[in-house]
Amino acid sequence: MCDWANRIEYSLWTQYCDEGRRFGNMTMNISECVNSILKGVRNLPVCSLVKATYGRLAELFVRKGREAEAQQGTGQQFSQHLVKSIEANLKTARCFTVILYDRDNSEYIVVETTSTGSFSLSSYRVSLGAQTCDCGYFQALHFPCPHALACCAYSRVTWHSYVHPVYRLSSIFSVYWMGFTPPIPEGF
Structure with a gap:
């Protein structure tokens, strides 16, 4: 598992290297993902723990790989998590007034005209070119x-x-492309 994790760019899964970039819950909390896999087997002997972890990961990779493949097959481009977030953000975006300040660099001021609950009535500088916003979420x-x-x-x-x-289904599918070799049955 350490070899697998070390092949992933450190900025994608370690907080000390992320330079403020976290990708939501998708990659920043890998220890919680591992803990969810180990739930219910922590008190087993080491050999049983390794076998159970291997089996659960194999099941997870097969299930998630099939889900991503099925979504790709229907022509979807992005993860369902992203699409739901974008849809929610689009509803909120209807309450804003946009002022373009620099067409060449795509610099804007966005003024909230109605309280959305998650943001106060304020204004935010947005740079589409630099992919930044004063709210910090972008x-x-x-x-x-x-x-x-x-x-x-x-x-x-x-x-x-x-x-x-990282939110494209092709990227997600490539994570789950790896196959697992069935374990050797005991007694051989």
Whole structure:
């Protein structure tokens, strides 16, 4: 498992190397993912613990790989988690007024005209070119926050190009591509 984790770019799964980029819960809390796999087997002897962990990971990779493959087969481009987040952000983005300040660099001011619950009535600087927003979500999660989506709608550009490749189903499917060799039965 250590070899597998060390092949992943450290900025994607370690907080000390992430430079403020966390991709939501997708990659920043790998220890919680491992703990969920080990739930219920922590008190087993080491050999049984290793076998149970291996079996659970094999099941997880097969299930998640099939899910990603099925979603790709229907023509979906992004993970369901991302699509739900974007849909929620689009609803919120309807409550904003957008002012374009620099067309060449895609610099905007977004003014909230109605309280959305998650943001106060305020204004935010958004740079689509730099993929930043004063709210911090755009650069932390690497997909458009409600303010950035309002700017996309205002400028009639698609939000797809502002989403990090880690959210693409092709990236997700490649994670689960690895197969597992069935364990050797005891007694051999």
